Amino acid sequence: MITLNNVSKRFDSFEAVQSVSLSIKSGEIHGIIGASGAGKSTLLRMINLIEHPDEGDVIIDGETLNHLRGKRIRQIRQSLAMIFQGYHLINNKTVFDNVVTPLELAKTPKTDRAEQVLESLRFVGMEELKNQYPSQLSGGQKQRVAIARAIVNQPKVLLCDEPTSSLDPNTTAEVLEVLQRINQEFGVTVIIVSHEMEVIKSICTRVTVMADGRVYKEIEIDPTGVHKMEHSAEGFINRLKPSGDNEHA
Numbered sequence: 400m401i402t403l404n405n406v407s408k409r410f411d412s413f414e415a416v417q418s419v420s421l422s423i424k425s426g427e428i429h430g431i432i433g434a435s436g437a438g439k440s441t442l443l444r445m446i447n448l449i450e451h452p453d454e455g456d457v458i459i460d461g462e463t464l465n466h467l468r469g470k471r472i473r474q475i476r477q478s479l480a481m482i483f484q485g486y487h488l489i490n491n492k493t494v495f496d497n498v499v500t501p502l503e504l505a506k507t508p509k510t511d512r513a514e515q516v517l518e519s520l521r522f523v524g525m526e527e528l529k530n531q532y533p534s535q536l537s538g539g540q541k542q543r544v545a546i547a548r549a550i551v552n553q554p555k556v557l558l559c560d561e562p563t564s565s566l567d568p569n570t571t572a573e574v575l576e577v578l579q580r581i582n583q584e585f586g587v588t589v590i591i592v593s594h595e596m597e598v599i600k601s602i603c604t605r606v607t608v609m610a611d612g613r614v615y616k617e618i619e620i621d622p623t624g625v626h627k628m629e630h631s632a633e634g635f636i637n638r639l640k641p642s643g644d645n646e647h648a
């Protein structure tokens with residue numbers, strides 16, 4: 400269980416996230432949606448403390464992350480993997496070497512690394528391209544490598560920051576299918592930030608709608624795919640424009 404308790408984040412005098420409280424259950428696929436500048440990425444980045452909250456607490460399975468120090472915080476952060484819109488692959492390393500990096504950092508025994516990397520690449524359908532470099536891959540393939548790298552250490556949580564925003568609809572569907580399998584087969588909690596309602600509706604079980612640094616609405620999506628959304632929230636989301644040319648909500 401991930402609990403954010405009145406978390407706030409300021410950049411100079413601008414309050415990007417304002418006293419947000421939110422609970423995310425283990426094993427759910429949770430969407431965070433809102434217009435550009437609503438504070439979605441900042442909120443996501445506070446869950447693994449890439450951004451440290453100015454106020455409030457980030458509580459993961461009963462431990463207050465922002466109060467921890469040293470080895471314990473490193474252990475917990477290792478269980479919180481992340482993928483990004485821009486993939487963040489290392490361009491002068493092969494696919495295999497990108498995916499092995501977290502195992503090197505975690506000091507996994509060398510004899511175990513290759514099998515874990517190949518297993519991870521197999522899961523995302525990228526094993527055959529293990530010797531390629533990122534520049535030789537399509538956007539969807541790069542994101543699948545980034546996902547393989549994120550899951551190679553068997554995280555409990557996968558944080559996804561606009562994972563499909565650079566991809567076409569078919570590739571988006573493929574990447575979302577991989578995220579759904581990670582959730583279903585490994586029980587990984589998946590949190591997806593997106594400005595695209597179609598992405599959120601297709602795989603999320605619960606959605607937080609953000610506007611102006613605050614939680615605007617919490618929405619349940621039922622498993623049959625028919626979402627129980629209040630009219631006002633749906634109207635709000637449908638007015639969101641593609642990223643880049645959004646006005647603040």
Ligand SMILES: Nc1ncnc2c1ncn2[C@@H]1O[C@H](COP(=O)(O)OP(=O)(O)OP(=O)(O)O)[C@@H](O)[C@H]1O
Nearest residue numbers: 410415433434435436437438439440441442594642
């Ligand atoms: N490191 C930073 N320094 C200064 N301002 C920042 C920083 N990070 C975010 N902001 C500002 O905080 C606000 C919220 O940004 P954030 O990226 O969280 O929004 P978002 O909802 O994810 O939008 P987008 O989809 O455009 O990324 C924006 O106005 C942004 O300019």
